[in-house]
Amino acid sequence: MSQEIQTPSSGNETPAKRRNGEALRSAILDRIQGETRSGAPGLSAYQVGMIFGIHPTTARFHLEHLVKQGRLIRHQAETAGANSPNSHKSGRGRPSIIYTPADQEQAREDMIASLCIALESSIADPQARVESALEAGRTWGRHLSNREHRSAGGSSPSNPSGPPLNVLENLGFRPEPIGEDQRSCYLTACPFMDDALAHPIICTIHLGMIQGIMAGRGLRTRTRLEPFASPKGCLLEVQTSNKAIDKD
Structure with missing residues (x-):
């Protein structure tokens, strides 16, 4: 799931773009994962409602959707004092239920961290470590490019020489183009945020992934990815050479 790169605003407000469907559920899941990593037992529908500025019933709807997807599990919270700031308030007559990440989500995080540690150690x-990370990313990117080509029925992307916005959007990076030429963009979210903060080599893999996508399109490019370049997010720049390459 993606996490916004920019510093979150204070208070209970959440950006409007995260209030719709999967975007909101992604934000809720990210928040619950962050809370449990910090030692919290989980969050209740009431707490999620307070954090995101939505009614507890709406919060419960999205939480239950994540349960059905296998991303969250729910269980009864331990009793807390009524005046405790950590009390899992859930409404009169309703059992106190909290939601925590499913084991498969934690397994994904553990696997990514383990792979990064193995590569780093x-x-x-x-320099060899960087090259290995780039090549791993390029292999991933070529696979994504092939999938993009198949899903488009063999037609070319609308802006083949610019950043692969559709692919990045589908992966959860939420690209925001800069300027009319669309040669650069901000990646305003990251589905691997916590892992990237702990293991910066993930950003190198992402750079290789973008290079692989562009190579899969048969283009020679000079690609630059500057992690956390601004409050908006990471800066991606793609410059295309006039000379095409053999995709094989």
Whole structure:
């Protein structure tokens, strides 16, 4: 799930773009994962409603949707004092239920962290480590490019020489184009935010992934990814050479 890169605003307000369907559920899941990583037992529908400025019934609807998807599990909260700030208030006559990430979500996080640690520790030379991360990303990117080509019925993207906005959007990076030429964009969210903060090599893999997508389109490019370049997010720039490459 994606996490917004920009610093979240204070208070209970949440950006309007995150109030719709999957975007809101993604934000809720991210928040619950963050709370449990910090040692909290989970969040109740009441707490989610307070955080996101929505009615507890609406919060419960989205939480139950995530339960059905297998991303969250629900269980009865331990009793807390009525005046406790951590009390899992749920409304009169309603059992106190909290929601926590499912094991598969934690397994995903653990797997990513383990792969990063293995890559970082198994290659002593920093430059060789970077090249290995880039090549892993390029392999991923070529796969994504092939899938993009198949899903489009063989037709070319609307802006083949610019950043692969549709692919990045589908992955959860929420690209925001800069200027009319669409040669650069901000990645305003990241589905691997916590892992990237702990293991910056993930950003290198993402750079390789974008290079692989562009190579899969048969284009020579000079690609630059600057993590956390501004409050908006990471800066991606793609410059295309006039000379095409052999995709094979």
